Every structure is written in structure tokens, then in C-alpha cells.
Amino acid sequence: MLVGLLRIILHYLKKQTLPGPLEESGGRCCDRSWRSFALPRVQKQQKWTNDGGAGGGGRRRHRRTARKSEKRLRMGAKIFIARRVNDSWPERHPLTEEKLLHAEKTELDPHFEQLLTKSDKMEEQSKKLLSAMEAYLQPNPALRMGDAFYEKLEIRLDTSPANRSNNLEYLGEAMQEAGQTFGIDTAFGGALQKVAQTEAKLGGAERELIQTTVGQTLMPIRRFLEGDMRNIQRERRVLQKKRLDLDAAKSRLKRARTLESQATAEADLRVAQAEFDKQVEILRILLESLQTAQNQQLKHLFEFVEAQSQYFSTCQQHMADLKRELSSAGGGR
Structure with a gap:
């Protein structure tokens, strides 16, 4: 479900670049789109494809490069979305990192979780x-x-x-x-x-x-x-x-x-x-x-x-x- 949502967002972001605030560390402007996270790898991949590769080894390297580029693209999109959400809703920052970037989450004890589950079932059946x-x-x-x-x-x-x-x-x-x-x-x-x-x-x-x-x-x-x-x-x-x-x-x-x-x-x-x-x-x-x-x-x-x-x-x-x-x-x- 998350992958499908990311695909929809990425399809929308391909056509535009959303401006952002200056980063605190380097003073660089965040005015760049999600493509800046993965564009160098994609360009190298396209150049290798245009050169024709080198037989079976070239095709295997091409597939590995494509998988790495896709993984880098997804992570870049997650970071980009998390930044935009955090800029718009600072109070949702922990929840955004937890959902998209797999940040640390405080866990409840098992007995308390059982009580919550029992409460949900009791409400549903009632x-x-x-x-x-x-x-x-x-x-x-x-x-x-x-x-x-x-x-x-x-x-x-x-x-x-x-x-x-x-x-x-x-x-x-x-x-x-x-x-x-x-x-x-x-x-x-x-x-x-x-x-x-x-x-x-x-x-x-x-x-x-x-x-x-x-x-x-x-x-x-x-x-x-x-x-x-x-x-x-x-x-x-x-x-x-x-x-x-x-x-x-x-x-x-x-x-x-x-x-x-x-x-x-x-x-x-x-x-x-x-x-x-x-x-x-x-x-x-x-x-x-x-x-x-x-x-x-x-x-x-x-x-x-x-x-x-x-x-x-x-x-x-x-x-x-x-x-x-x-x-x-x-x-x-």
C-alpha cells in the first residue's frame, strides 16, 4: 500500500519542484525535487544502456544498477515527503518519521496491549x-x-x-x-x-x-x-x-x-x-x-x-x- 502511494506521489512530483526552506547545516537551499536523490544513478544507467553493455555481464550489472537506483529513488522520495510534512505540520514530525523512515517507537507492555485488543473487540461486538x-x-x-x-x-x-x-x-x-x-x-x-x-x-x-x-x-x-x-x-x-x-x-x-x-x-x-x-x-x-x-x-x-x-x-x-x-x-x- 505504501509503495502504491509513493508511486502516485512520485508521478505527481515528476512534473514539479516544491520550494523548501534553507537547511540549517550548510545553508544550501532545499529547492529541489525528489529526482535529485536518484538522478545521477539513473543517468549512469541510461548511459550504460545506450553504450550497449558487454554481453551477459553487462545486462546483470544493468539490472543491479536498476535495482539500486529504484531503492535509492524510494528512500529519496520518503525523505522528501517526510521533510515536506514536517515543514507543514511540525507536531506530526515523530509520527512521520515513524511511518516513513522507521524511527524508534515506544512499545507498550504485552498485558496492556492485550487490554487494548480486548477493548477493540468488545466495542466491535457491542x-x-x-x-x-x-x-x-x-x-x-x-x-x-x-x-x-x-x-x-x-x-x-x-x-x-x-x-x-x-x-x-x-x-x-x-x-x-x-x-x-x-x-x-x-x-x-x-x-x-x-x-x-x-x-x-x-x-x-x-x-x-x-x-x-x-x-x-x-x-x-x-x-x-x-x-x-x-x-x-x-x-x-x-x-x-x-x-x-x-x-x-x-x-x-x-x-x-x-x-x-x-x-x-x-x-x-x-x-x-x-x-x-x-x-x-x-x-x-x-x-x-x-x-x-x-x-x-x-x-x-x-x-x-x-x-x-x-x-x-x-x-x-x-x-x-x-x-x-x-x-x-x-x-x-
Whole structure:
């Protein structure tokens, strides 16, 4: 991926030369393009090709020269890009050197890395669980999107999920209207009236299940993602910044040449190390507290199972009562 990105950048840089500031060491101007890093080798390679070489040995030397030129070209491009990024965003200097020039990177201890990995997996699975729970409670994706949109805007409508009729209630209303049209005194119209009443009861049971699940299971998952996980992600970004500051302090200490600059760099390094260690401990406490959050999620899962069990038990009882009424009326034969 990095090679592909470099190729795109190199193709763009072939057509232009970006001006840069004067170098501190020699006072030379950096107003040169990436081609200045590899152009002498490329010219020698082209001259050798034009001369015809010297048989098989010449071709082998030509290939070796081409590989060296390509390697030199890539490294020159990396240095060129790193300089341009560092000139534009000085605060990203350690990260640029780390990504492009493979500079030193402060590593975290394995146990802490495991906690971070566990946190990432827990966040990913919690998001999937939340999405699946929302789809279970509202299978219509358009309505789910609309509810989420109005919830973000804090707009309350009469067609909110709490006031919206579900499919069972719509079915009951249609059956009740049809029964009245056909005549309650007829066998078919009377049966439609009885079934309509049962469908309305089933719709009420479903509404109660949805309200219970939203309050006891769905909202706790959402609060966990928007609360605990968001705090962890924020502290991880702070830790990343502290790590880059620590890497920059180590780099300055290595480049220090005078006693005064070494003393200043050592003091900066001690401060950066202390801030980094403090941030690691803050994040470690948050990561270790995820086990408590997981225990709370287990409690909410039990509540969801209990609500579902009550819902299906209620529905079964309503259907048994309906069958008994229809049988006694002579419509169940």
C-alpha cells in the first residue's frame, strides 16, 4: 500500500519542484525535487544502456544498477515527503518519521496491549449487538433510520415508536372493520371480531416487549458505547500524543551534541516519560473496568430473556383463549 502511494506521489512530483526552506547545516537551499536523490544513478544507467553493455555481464550489472537506483529513488522520495510534512505540520514530525523512515517507537507492555485488543473487540461486538437488537425491535430499516434521525435532533413526534401501531394492531383493526362490514351477527363477521380482539392483545404484548427491551437492554448497550467506550477512545488518543512526545524527546536526546543541549533534552525526556506513564495508568484503569461493564451487560441480558419469555407466554395464552372461544362458537371445527 505504501509503495502504491509513493508511486502516485512520485508521478505527481515528476512534473514539479516544491520550494523548501534553507537547511540549517550548510545553508544550501532545499529547492529541489525528489529526482535529485536518484538522478545521477539513473543517468549512469541510461548511459550504460545506450553504450550497449558487454554481453551477459553487462545486462546483470544493468539490472543491479536498476535495482539500486529504484531503492535509492524510494528512500529519496520518503525523505522528501517526510521533510515536506514536517515543514507543514511540525507536531506530526515523530509520527512521520515513524511511518516513513522507521524511527524508534515506544512499545507498550504485552498485558496492556492485550487490554487494548480486548477493548477493540468488545466495542466491535457491542456495536453489532446493538444493531441486531435494533433490527429485532424494528425490522423496517427506513423507520429505524428515521427514528435515529429524530432522536439525534431531539424531536418528539406523534409517530414515535411508543405511539406507532405495530403490524399486529394494524391487522386487528382491519379484521374489526371487516367484521363490522360483514355483520357481527354472521358467523364470519363474529369470528373476525374475536380474532381482531386477540390480535390487538398480541400487539399490546409486543409493544410491552419492545418498551421493556429498549429500557432494560438496548439503552444500557448504547450508554456503554457512548460513555465508557468513548472515554477509552479519547484517552487512547491522548496516550498516542504522549507517546509521540516521548519519542520526539528520545530523538532530541540522541541528536544532542553539546552538554547544555543534552541536559535540556534529558529534562524534557524525564517530563515526557512521566506524562506517558501517567496516561498509561489512567487508560489501564479504564480498560480494567470493562469487566464490571460486562457483568452489567450480563444482567441486562437476563432481563431480556425474562421479557421475551413473558411475551411468548402471554401470546400463547391469548391464542389458547381464542381457540377455545372459536370452538365454543362452532367456528373451530
